[in-house]
Amino acid sequence: MDMLSCHLNRSIDIPLYEQLYLYIKKEITEGRLAYGTKLPSKRKLADFLKISQNTVETAYEQLTAEGYVEVLARKGYFVMAYEDLEYVQTSDHLSAETKVKEEKVKFNFHPSAIDTENFPFTRWRKYAKNTIDKNNHSLLLLGDSQGEYELRQEIAHYLYHARGVQCAPEEIIVGAGIEILLQQLLLLFDEKTVYGVEDPGYHLILRILKSYPNEVYPLEVDEEGVKVNRIDTSKINVVYVTPSHHFPYGTVLSVNRRTKLLKWAQAEDHRYIIEDDYDSEFRYSGKSIPSLQSMDLGGKVIYLGAFSKSLMPSIRISYMVLPKPLMKRYKEKLSFYHSTVSRIDQHILTQFMREGDFERHLNRMRKVYRRKLEKVIEILKPYQDKVTVIGEQSGLHTVLVVNNGLNEQELVQKAFEANIKIYPMSSYSLEKKYQNPPKIILGFAGIPEEELENAVVSLLKSWGF
Amino acid sequence: MDMLSCHLNRSIDIPLYEQLYLYIKKEITEGRLAYGTKLPSKRKLADFLKISQNTVETAYEQLTAEGYVEVLARKGYFVMAYEDLEYVQTSDHLSAETKVKEEKVKFNFHPSAIDTENFPFTRWRKYAKNTIDKNNHSLLLLGDSQGEYELRQEIAHYLYHARGVQCAPEEIIVGAGIEILLQQLLLLFDEKTVYGVEDPGYHLILRILKSYPNEVYPLEVDEEGVKVNRIDTSKINVVYVTPSHHFPYGTVLSVNRRTKLLKWAQAEDHRYIIEDDYDSEFRYSGKSIPSLQSMDLGGKVIYLGAFSKSLMPSIRISYMVLPKPLMKRYKEKLSFYHSTVSRIDQHILTQFMREGDFERHLNRMRKVYRRKLEKVIEILKPYQDKVTVIGEQSGLHTVLVVNNGLNEQELVQKAFEANIKIYPMSSYSLEKKYQNPPKIILGFAGIPEEELENAVVSLLKSWGF
Numbered sequence: 001m002d003m004l005s006c007h008l009n010r011s012i013d014i015p016l017y018e019q020l021y022l023y024i025k026k027e028i029t030e031g032r033l034a035y036g037t038k039l040p041s042k043r044k045l046a047d048f049l050k051i052s053q054n055t056v057e058t059a060y061e062q063l064t065a066e067g068y069v070e071v072l073a074r075k076g077y078f079v080m081a082y083e084d085l086e087y088v089q090t091s092d093h094l095s096a097e098t099k100v101k102e103e104k105v106k107f108n109f110h111p112s113a114i115d116t117e118n119f120p121f122t123r124w125r126k127y128a129k130n131t132i133d134k135n136n137h138s139l140l141l142l143g144d145s146q147g148e149y150e151l152r153q154e155i156a157h158y159l160y161h162a163r164g165v166q167c168a169p170e171e172i173i174v175g176a177g178i179e180i181l182l183q184q185l186l187l188l189f190d191e192k193t194v195y196g197v198e199d200p201g202y203h204l205i206l207r208i209l210k211s212y213p214n215e216v217y218p219l220e221v222d223e224e225g226v227k228v229n230r231i232d233t234s235k236i237n238v239v240y241v242t243p244s245h246h247f248p249y250g251t252v253l254s255v256n257r258r259t260k261l262l263k264w265a266q267a268e269d270h271r272y273i274i275e276d277d278y279d280s281e282f283r284y285s286g287k288s289i290p291s292l293q294s295m296d297l298g299g300k301v302i303y304l305g306a307f308s309k310s311l312m313p314s315i316r317i318s319y320m321v322l323p324k325p326l327m328k329r330y331k332e333k334l335s336f337y338h339s340t341v342s343r344i345d346q347h348i349l350t351q352f353m354r355e356g357d358f359e360r361h362l363n364r365m366r367k368v369y370r371r372k373l374e375k376v377i378e379i380l381k382p383y384q385d386k387v388t389v390i391g392e393q394s395g396l397h398t399v400l401v402v403n404n405g406l407n408e409q410e411l412v413q414k415a416f417e418a419n420i421k422i423y424p425m426s427s428y429s430l431e432k433k434y435q436n437p438p439k440i441i442l443g444f445a446g447i448p449e450e451e452l453e454n455a456v457v458s459l460l461k462s463w464g465f
Numbered sequence: 466m467d468m469l470s471c472h473l474n475r476s477i478d479i480p481l482y483e484q485l486y487l488y489i490k491k492e493i494t495e496g497r498l499a500y501g502t503k504l505p506s507k508r509k510l511a512d513f514l515k516i517s518q519n520t521v522e523t524a525y526e527q528l529t530a531e532g533y534v535e536v537l538a539r540k541g542y543f544v545m546a547y548e549d550l551e552y553v554q555t556s557d558h559l560s561a562e563t564k565v566k567e568e569k570v571k572f573n574f575h576p577s578a579i580d581t582e583n584f585p586f587t588r589w590r591k592y593a594k595n596t597i598d599k600n601n602h603s604l605l606l607l608g609d610s611q612g613e614y615e616l617r618q619e620i621a622h623y624l625y626h627a628r629g630v631q632c633a634p635e636e637i638i639v640g641a642g643i644e645i646l647l648q649q650l651l652l653l654f655d656e657k658t659v660y661g662v663e664d665p666g667y668h669l670i671l672r673i674l675k676s677y678p679n680e681v682y683p684l685e686v687d688e689e690g691v692k693v694n695r696i697d698t699s700k701i702n703v704v705y706v707t708p709s710h711h712f713p714y715g716t717v718l719s720v721n722r723r724t725k726l727l728k729w730a731q732a733e734d735h736r737y738i739i740e741d742d743y744d745s746e747f748r749y750s751g752k753s754i755p756s757l758q759s760m761d762l763g764g765k766v767i768y769l770g771a772f773s774k775s776l777m778p779s780i781r782i783s784y785m786v787l788p789k790p791l792m793k794r795y796k797e798k799l800s801f802y803h804s805t806v807s808r809i810d811q812h813i814l815t816q817f818m819r820e821g822d823f824e825r826h827l828n829r830m831r832k833v834y835r836r837k838l839e840k841v842i843e844i845l846k847p848y849q850d851k852v853t854v855i856g857e858q859s860g861l862h863t864v865l866v867v868n869n870g871l872n873e874q875e876l877v878q879k880a881f882e883a884n885i886k887i888y889p890m891s892s893y894s895l896e897k898k899y900q901n902p903p904k905i906i907l908g909f910a911g912i913p914e915e916e917l918e919n920a921v922v923s924l925l926k927s928w929g930f
Contacts, residue, residue, distance in 0.1 A: 116602035132590040
């Protein structure tokens with residue numbers, strides 16, 4: 001960006017730095033300053049607005065403290081504001097102001113969205129009716145803090161057949177979301193634990209890890225998945241990876257690297273691998289990719305899974321499988337916490353799985369998502385010299401590498417002007433160095449099939465194709 | 466206790482300290498060593514078992530590290546193992562071993578239990594059916610991270626009318642349990658924050674606070690509630706209190722102390738009061754006690770509430786009302802976390818509240834619990850020279866001060882031998898000094914009305930009355 005045309009008023013009672021701060025904040029929250037935009041240097045902006053550099057600095061620092069802006073050493077200030085990225089606002093109950101803003105959004109390619117049109121409401125309702133019954137009155141009381149045993153049995157059964165994960169119900173902990181489980185997990189490691197995370201990667205995990213005092217190092221990702229060649233000589237002892245389907249690139253971690261990672265973990269007692277198998281249900285071609293946990297004979301892999309993609313993100317049911325030493329620690333340190341998931345919901349889900357509805361739903365959704373992905377690829381085909389599709393074999397999103405002269409920020413901005421929300425790769429990175437060539441993470445799952453063509457074509461048009 | 470008759474085997478390959486450790490652990494987990502029991506001194510046990518003091522020390526240290534035992538300066542080692550206290554195991558799906566143990570329990574006076582016989586299953590099911598519907602398909606997607614706006618509206622309305630709490634839906638955060646909300650809250654305070662907690666008090670909170678690096682100080686409790694006379698000169702800047710109905714004593718915090726506490730908080734920016742209004746719905750005599758939050762004009766009270774007592778502990782829906790400066794911090798630091806409560810459940814609860822079912826249910830349950838409490842008091846009346854009832858005006862539990870020559874541990878043990886589970890005051894204390902005269906927390910709510918007489922009479926019999 002060039003400059004910020006902020007009109008400062010010296011005759012009112014608000015300090016200049018605060019006027020500048022409020023102006024920039026508004027520009028960010030209302031979407032006129034896009035994610036990743038570099039702000040003008042303090043010197044240039046001070047010159048332009050005819051104010052002191054200190055005033056600019058105070059405003060920038062306030063924005064940084066509040067998380068709207070991030071400072072990168074020797075590079076300058078960049079617009080952050082992850083918040084908007086975090087969830088798709090579909091609620092009817094937003095404040096009037098937000099509502100107007102959101103109503104304008106015609107298509108939202110958020111990677112966390114799912115298809116909501118094919119959910120088996122009738123079956124789910126039936127199991128809810130069965131469960132909410134006077135005969136089950138003891139379900140009102142607190143249950144097992146690890147989650148209901150019957151649900152853990154169903155999960156263990158599913159994991160074994162679908163993912164090759166070998167575990168007993170006793171090794172599973174059910175919780176209200178991956179974040180909750182991750183926070184519990186972090187309490188099991190000591191304060192000196194050093195984490196390694198894929199970069200780019202799942203930004204929620206990055207953000208949670210960064211809010212702890214522990215050191216966190218980024219691990220680069222290429223076409224074989226996360227690079228592990230230098231992990232031996234690093235200080236890292238716990239890595240967070242998405243081996244079956246890297247988020248967001250979609251790559252599968254190569255067998256060589258899997259072996260290397262497992263060997264690395266086995267070499268030291270305190271080393272562990274957190275495997276987030278977040279959307280492994282949806283693979284459309286080739287053989288199913290086995291989980292890293294299923295290759296691990298040393299008890300070094302913590303397996304994380306969720307029903308966010310396979311059922312609905314709003315259900316808040318996730319699970320983790322702990323290796324024995326960690327389960328022991330969990331029982332000693334954390335078993336006094338109550339379960340974070342409603343017992344009634346756990347029993348509804350148990351029935352849904354036990355009666356075969358879960359498998360049927362997955363089979364149906366695999367077809368729906370494959371059709372959606374094929375449609376996206378088909379529409380993009382004529383533009384293949386300018387738009388490359390990455391990670392097109394699985395998942396609920398794909399990555400577009402766009403090569404038409406526009407940078408990431410411009411691609412996001414142009415789309416936004418056409419009322420389309422898209423999410424740039426750099427928002428999912430610690431190091432912010434994945435901006436060239438520009439990449440867009442395209443969550444296609446939430447767009448209804450009949451609107452998908454229009455949505456993608458409108459996006460291409462907004463980019464000048 | 467006198468001595469531990471552990472048979473150590475010098476001819477097997479397990480170190481002596483480990484044999485001793487395993488033996489004591491088993492005694493604790495299988496209920497033969499009750500909560501609060503003092504272990505023999507290291508010297509005495511070493512003499513008795515003819516092993517070195519180092520061996521005993523290593524075993525005791527291992528037990529302490531794992532939380533089975535706690536060491537009190539100049540007093541010795543005491544059996545802890547809170548775990549069993551934490552929830553009533555009513556699940557059908559316990560492992561075979563636990564099941565046998567639990568099946569024997571005829572009456573469980575756990576303070577977290579509720580009456581499960583009068584829950585309006587039909588109405589709840591109706592709202593579940595309404596909510597789980599194709600027309601609500603957007604409920605599958607992620608919602609507002611603070612909780613559904615409509616639910617927060619209902620909570621704000623209820624809090625204003627029932628508790629005098631003035632708040633807007635925007636100031637409420639919904640979460641999957643008080644523990645989750647408390648953990649979020651702790652992230653809003655800095656690392657140097659020093660906490661004060663009522664002692665005795667709600668042990669889950671004590672335990673969570675103690676698992677953080679911050680300093681935690683106990684605050685004594687008398688018949689006027691928590692003692693605040695020395696808080697000014699302490700290092701404490703955040704206190705956790707239960708002013709309407711102290712847990713577990715049941716006392717109401719006096720107006721003098723409320724005023725003092727509020728003034729203390731207002732004197733410094735970083736001071737706050739966490740008010741846990743955990744069962745304020747159930748008061749049977751006298752005027753309703755206003756919340757501390759309603760007396761606070763300075764924005765210093767964080768109000769915590771839950772549906773655990775008023776609906777069911779297994780639903781995992783709680784809420785907190787944040788003062789403005791903390792809400793600002795929450796939005797900056799934590800709004801990227803997803804909500805921890807299922808959106809469908811939030812909408813079921815919204816309808817239940819909006820249609821008046823919640824109020825009707827509370828009115829009905831107030832009568833049920835009052836009848837149960839009156840029954841307990843009536844049965845105990847002939848024994849009033851030996852058993853005093855404390856906190857008999859409200860709540861789902863009462864405290865018995867027992868004066869028949871048995872100590873706390875013996876009372877618990879005698880009841881246990883008669884297959885009755887009761888919970889001693891000392892389990893809810895940081896300082897373990899509330900053992901004389903012995904006090905038992907009697908959660909009467911979970912015992913069916915028709916069994917209550919038998920339960921209390923059996924308990925008295927087990928004590929030799």
